[in-house]
Amino acid sequence: MKLRFDYNNMMADVIGEHGIDPSDVNRDASAIGAAYDDVMANLGKGWQEWTELPYMNYSDLDSLIARMNDIRSKASAFVVLGIGGSALGPISVVQALLNMRLNELPSSALRAAGLPKLYIEDNIDPERMHELLELLDLKTTYFNVITKSGETSETLAQFLVLYDLMKKAVGAEEAKKHFIATTTMGKGTLYRLAEKEGFVTYGIPAGVGGRFSVLSNVGLVPFAAMGIDVKKLLAGAKEMSEACRTADVRKNPALMTAYLQCKAMEKGANISVMMPYADSLKYMSDFYCQIWAESLGKATDKKGNTVHAGQTPAKALGVTDQHSQVQLYTEGPFDKVITMIAVEKFRRDVLIPSDPDIDACDFLKGHTMGELLNHERVATEYALRKAGRMNFTIVLPEVNEETVGELLAYYMYETAFAGAYLGVDTFNQPGVEEGKKATFAMLGRKGYEDKLAEVRSAVKKDEYYI
Amino acid sequence: MKLRFDYNNMMADVIGEHGIDPSDVNRDASAIGAAYDDVMANLGKGWQEWTELPYMNYSDLDSLIARMNDIRSKASAFVVLGIGGSALGPISVVQALLNMRLNELPSSALRAAGLPKLYIEDNIDPERMHELLELLDLKTTYFNVITKSGETSETLAQFLVLYDLMKKAVGAEEAKKHFIATTTMGKGTLYRLAEKEGFVTYGIPAGVGGRFSVLSNVGLVPFAAMGIDVKKLLAGAKEMSEACRTADVRKNPALMTAYLQCKAMEKGANISVMMPYADSLKYMSDFYCQIWAESLGKATDKKGNTVHAGQTPAKALGVTDQHSQVQLYTEGPFDKVITMIAVEKFRRDVLIPSDPDIDACDFLKGHTMGELLNHERVATEYALRKAGRMNFTIVLPEVNEETVGELLAYYMYETAFAGAYLGVDTFNQPGVEEGKKATFAMLGRKGYEDKLAEVRSAVKKDEYYI
Numbered sequence: 001m002k003l004r005f006d007y008n009n010m011m012a013d014v015i016g017e018h019g020i021d022p023s024d025v026n027r028d029a030s031a032i033g034a035a036y037d038d039v040m041a042n043l044g045k046g047w048q049e050w051t052e053l054p055y056m057n058y059s060d061l062d063s064l065i066a067r068m069n070d071i072r073s074k075a076s077a078f079v080v081l082g083i084g085g086s087a088l089g090p091i092s093v094v095q096a097l098l099n100m101r102l103n104e105l106p107s108s109a110l111r112a113a114g115l116p117k118l119y120i121e122d123n124i125d126p127e128r129m130h131e132l133l134e135l136l137d138l139k140t141t142y143f144n145v146i147t148k149s150g151e152t153s154e155t156l157a158q159f160l161v162l163y164d165l166m167k168k169a170v171g172a173e174e175a176k177k178h179f180i181a182t183t184t185m186g187k188g189t190l191y192r193l194a195e196k197e198g199f200v201t202y203g204i205p206a207g208v209g210g211r212f213s214v215l216s217n218v219g220l221v222p223f224a225a226m227g228i229d230v231k232k233l234l235a236g237a238k239e240m241s242e243a244c245r246t247a248d249v250r251k252n253p254a255l256m257t258a259y260l261q262c263k264a265m266e267k268g269a270n271i272s273v274m275m276p277y278a279d280s281l282k283y284m285s286d287f288y289c290q291i292w293a294e295s296l297g298k299a300t301d302k303k304g305n306t307v308h309a310g311q312t313p314a315k316a317l318g319v320t321d322q323h324s325q326v327q328l329y330t331e332g333p334f335d336k337v338i339t340m341i342a343v344e345k346f347r348r349d350v351l352i353p354s355d356p357d358i359d360a361c362d363f364l365k366g367h368t369m370g371e372l373l374n375h376e377r378v379a380t381e382y383a384l385r386k387a388g389r390m391n392f393t394i395v396l397p398e399v400n401e402e403t404v405g406e407l408l409a410y411y412m413y414e415t416a417f418a419g420a421y422l423g424v425d426t427f428n429q430p431g432v433e434e435g436k437k438a439t440f441a442m443l444g445r446k447g448y449e450d451k452l453a454e455v456r457s458a459v460k461k462d463e464y465y466i
Numbered sequence: 467m468k469l470r471f472d473y474n475n476m477m478a479d480v481i482g483e484h485g486i487d488p489s490d491v492n493r494d495a496s497a498i499g500a501a502y503d504d505v506m507a508n509l510g511k512g513w514q515e516w517t518e519l520p521y522m523n524y525s526d527l528d529s530l531i532a533r534m535n536d537i538r539s540k541a542s543a544f545v546v547l548g549i550g551g552s553a554l555g556p557i558s559v560v561q562a563l564l565n566m567r568l569n570e571l572p573s574s575a576l577r578a579a580g581l582p583k584l585y586i587e588d589n590i591d592p593e594r595m596h597e598l599l600e601l602l603d604l605k606t607t608y609f610n611v612i613t614k615s616g617e618t619s620e621t622l623a624q625f626l627v628l629y630d631l632m633k634k635a636v637g638a639e640e641a642k643k644h645f646i647a648t649t650t651m652g653k654g655t656l657y658r659l660a661e662k663e664g665f666v667t668y669g670i671p672a673g674v675g676g677r678f679s680v681l682s683n684v685g686l687v688p689f690a691a692m693g694i695d696v697k698k699l700l701a702g703a704k705e706m707s708e709a710c711r712t713a714d715v716r717k718n719p720a721l722m723t724a725y726l727q728c729k730a731m732e733k734g735a736n737i738s739v740m741m742p743y744a745d746s747l748k749y750m751s752d753f754y755c756q757i758w759a760e761s762l763g764k765a766t767d768k769k770g771n772t773v774h775a776g777q778t779p780a781k782a783l784g785v786t787d788q789h790s791q792v793q794l795y796t797e798g799p800f801d802k803v804i805t806m807i808a809v810e811k812f813r814r815d816v817l818i819p820s821d822p823d824i825d826a827c828d829f830l831k832g833h834t835m836g837e838l839l840n841h842e843r844v845a846t847e848y849a850l851r852k853a854g855r856m857n858f859t860i861v862l863p864e865v866n867e868e869t870v871g872e873l874l875a876y877y878m879y880e881t882a883f884a885g886a887y888l889g890v891d892t893f894n895q896p897g898v899e900e901g902k903k904a905t906f907a908m909l910g911r912k913g914y915e916d917k918l919a920e921v922r923s924a925v926k927k928d929e930y931y932i
Contacts, residue, residue, distance in 0.1 A: 005932040014927065084789025101597045103570050104583075109600075117570075123786045125745040126815045126835040131567045134575075154785060156827050157818045157838055164819040189827065210789075243932075253932045270801050271737060271778050279591040290790035297794025310798030312737050314780045319620060320589045322901060323550025323676075324756035328763025331897035332776030335736050349592045352623045353630040361622050361655065363911035369592040372623055372909070379904030382921050386900060431797035434852060435788060438845030443838070445829035455848050464474040466709075466719045 001243045002236075003406045005253040007392040009385045010260045010337070018334045018388040020263045025249065032249050032259050035420035039413070040245065047427035049207025050412060053215040054238035054405070058231045061220065067200070068224035071180075075116035075142045076107075077135075078225045081158045082146035082218075084290065085210020086182075087122035089219045089408070092287040094118060096280045096404045097228050116142075118226055124154045129161065138169040144180045144225070146218055148204045150188020153439065159190075182217050209427050211291045212412055215405075229401045236405025244413035254413035257339075257392065261414075262421045264337045264390055265311050271336035272311045273329070277318035277377040278343040280399050281407075285315035288411055295415045298424040299431065309422050319376045326380060330387040338384060338391040341407075342377055345398045346370040467709045468702070469872045471719040473858040475851045476726045476803070484800045484854040486729045491715065498715050498725050501886035505879070506711065513893035515673025516878060519681040520704035520871070524697045527686065533666070534690035537646075541582035541608045542573075543601075544691045547624045548612035548684075550756065551676025552648075553588035555685045555874070558753040560584060562746045562870045563694050582608075584692055590620045595627065604635040610646045610687055614670045614679065616654020619905065625656075648683050675893050677757045678878055681871075695867045702871025710879035720879035723805075723858065727880075728887045730803045730856055731777050737802035738777045739795070743784035743843040744809040746865050747873075751781035754877055761881045764890040765897065775888050785842045792846060796853040804850060804857040807873075808843055811864045812836040 012019035042048040103117045147155045166175040181194035185203035202217035244254040274285040297310030354365035396403045419426025441452035478485035510518040569583045613621045632641040647660035651669035668683035710720040740751040763776030820831035862869045885892025907918035
């Protein structure tokens with residue numbers, strides 16, 4: 001395991017009364033053990049099929065990689081259509097491993113790098129769609145349509161728009177070659193469509209839910225298309241999986257931090273801030289926000305008791321949000337845990353030049369921007385500690401395929417352990433059904449007439465408008 | 467006022483027991499009145515100089531506009547160096563009013579539009595800086611360095627790097643013409659530097675704090691440089707200011723929603739989610755997150771009582787986060803208020819084509835993406851209401867200079883009223899000093915030797931590392 005975890009500042013013997021009593025870890029040993037056993041008993045089973053993805057036979061990926069290499073050699077742009085779990089994993093990984101300004105590089109630089117532009121379109125905003133269409137040369141654009149159920153309205157809407165345009169641009173026969181479907185094999189609208197049209201199709205295993213799917217074909221197809229070493233990514237995830245399968249909580253980062261977060265919730269910390277100190281890791285927060293919110297935010301536990309469980313994740317970015325959120329974090333309510341992600345060594349650094357005429361900048365002399373950033377991280381950590389605020393740090397020696405794979409696997413195991421500890425169903429999302437039904441009703445879908453009447457009957461009062 | 471506010475779903479008589487008792491508004495009339503009076507008594511005074519910005523003589527802006535038109539005609543890129551309040555206002559406005567993919571447009575399209583590329587660099591990540599430098603043609607790049615105090619370490623570090631490179635690229639004499647400073651006139655390191663080098667310099671009024679500065683030269687300079695109609699933006703802000711100066715809480719959107727948020731906090735809603743349903747308004751959440759967190763997150767009230775006040779803002783984006791956060795919002799703890807921002811009419815829309823062969827997509831037939839998005843917003847609002855979750859909606863008829871100006875002014879007044887209601891100092895940020903001092907200490911700045919010793923003496927335990 002290349003990642004390191006420092007949870008000193010979670011503990012009462014380090015930060016004081018607002019921390020967690022170190023003896024709690026022993027006192028709760030059986031509950032921790034039960035959560036561990038729950039996850040371990042289900043490795044590879046039911047909705048925990050995601051645990052086996054890093055253990056796949058990597059040579060099975062060779063044909064996928066070869067096909068994606070071929071597409072990459074022909075593509076000016078690769079566009080992912082997906083939302084939620086079909087987008088957040090891919091977004092977090094490509095931000096970490098590709099040039100963050102890839103799409104702005106001149107064509108010559110892209111050609112030299114052998115890379116297409118990449119777009120991950122996870123919303124149905126029509127203005128955003130127009131602005132995308134103005135940039136694409138459809139003749140050399142490839143689309144990867146991702147929806148596990150094959151029924152996601154937003155993704156199907158995007159697909160219908162773009163497939164129609166592609167057929168007009170290159171003709172029906174050629175258009176088929178520009179679409180790749182990633183979905184559940186054998187069922188759902190996208191699968192049937194892909195079959196009918198003859199799209200290349202990749203499957204998503206039944207027991208891999210959207211928010212746990214980044215290491216399935218959901219992520220592997222776009223990563224391979226962009227030349228990311230997917231085997232190293234999986235190897236990193238495998239290494240972290242081993243650490244997260246350790247029974248000793250003091251050696252298992254996912255189990256320990258899941259436990260500490262749950263204890264923090266008991267102490268009133270209903271907010272969990274994810275704060276990477278690196279722009280390349282900015283969207284890891286988005287990945288975390290989904291997996292943490294949607295997995296733990298549940299009205300009932302598995303026994304059917306009403307619990308309204310969950311901790312609200314919030315995104316922050318170091319050092320930027322020191323100038324936005326840290327005032328609140330150090331002085332506001334004791335209601336949150338702040339997780340910092342540190343990068344020890346940036347892939348490239350910048351020396352800050354000195355100006356002999358400016359005394360006030362003298363303290364920056366001889367330092368790099370990376371040093372300044374990391375000093376600020378440690379300083380913020382220190383200020384939070386001094387203010388008695390719970391925080392912990394995940395350290396990446398460097399950002400690369402292995403460490404990113406480790407981080408993703410850590411998040412997934414941490415979430416699974418936290419869900420098991422809280423006793424909720426980590427892998428369902430019943431709370432989104434009502435909104436989907438109401439949408440279908442308003443769109444006039446057959447069978448939703450009663451729902452439409454219900455939605456329309458929700459009275460509003462004129463006096464509550466300004 | 468073009469914006470409309472619908473707070474039906476905040477009220478107990480609409481959403482049930484977890485809402486706010488409608489009779490509270492009368493019961494708290496004197497506290498609401500006191501908060502109103504506090505803000506009104508200080509219009510244009512002390513730290514409330516921001517309230518007068520929309521009332522400036524707009525013809526005073528003509529020379530700024532002319533100068534920025536000239537720069538725009540010469541620039542291939544306009545780069546803002548700033549962090550926190552010097553960046554978040556500009557980011558939120560340009561995302562709303564410019565092409566969201568401006569920097570990816572081919573040079574020919576940019577030339578046709580008469581626009582440079584725009585970069586707002588609000589972090590010191592060295593990898594991000596390297597990737598920026600690969601894109602810039604320094605000969606035609608203009609930098610706007612923004613720091614109110616003139617002392618912000620991050621911004622000075624960026625400046626030192628880029629000014630050094632510019633001097634090497636175009637020579638010392640020419641380099642001076644590529645930098646514009648926005649800072650407090652007459653004092654601070656940036657001001658002294660700008661004087662010495664002969665940069666064009668724009669002032670920030672003493673009583674306008676960073677997070678309330680978007681309508682000062684902090685925003686006006688880059689907006690004018692990008693061809694945004696700053697007079698219309700200010701006119702929108704002025705129109706909203708009038709509404710927010712209304713004494714009747716039932717007609718004053720900022721006063722009413724500030725009050726409702728404070729009441730919600732009393733009921734345990736320590737989280738405030740900002741959820742625009744439009745990609746163009748995505749970064750309004752970032753603006754809101756700063757102004758709300760840094761203004762209200764305070765350890766003590768104005769009387770010196772320890773209060774640890776504050777509500778933690780969280781960013782979400784509709785419809786995307788329906789697939790990430792809404793499960794938690796509908797089923798998790800009753801600990802948040804969700805503010806949706808609706809856009810009635812998108813500037814451009816996209817019709818979803820029908821596919822006669824796909825029955826399952828039939829319900830999308832004849833609808834536009836904008837309609838789908840807005841139906842989903844109303845459906846989510848309905849689902850939240852049905853689950854008894856407090857939420858309210860801000861409606862923009864369309865996104866344009868006036869409505870964006872209105873929204874910004876609304877946020878500022880809402881924050882001022884909330885701070886006054888809570889009794890905290892809305893305009894200071896003492897909680898960030900500790901981190902700054904610790905940073906200076908670690909960088910070896912003179913005078914911080916004791917702080918360095920203090921930081922180094924903070925013991926950590928080996929057992930709390932994994």
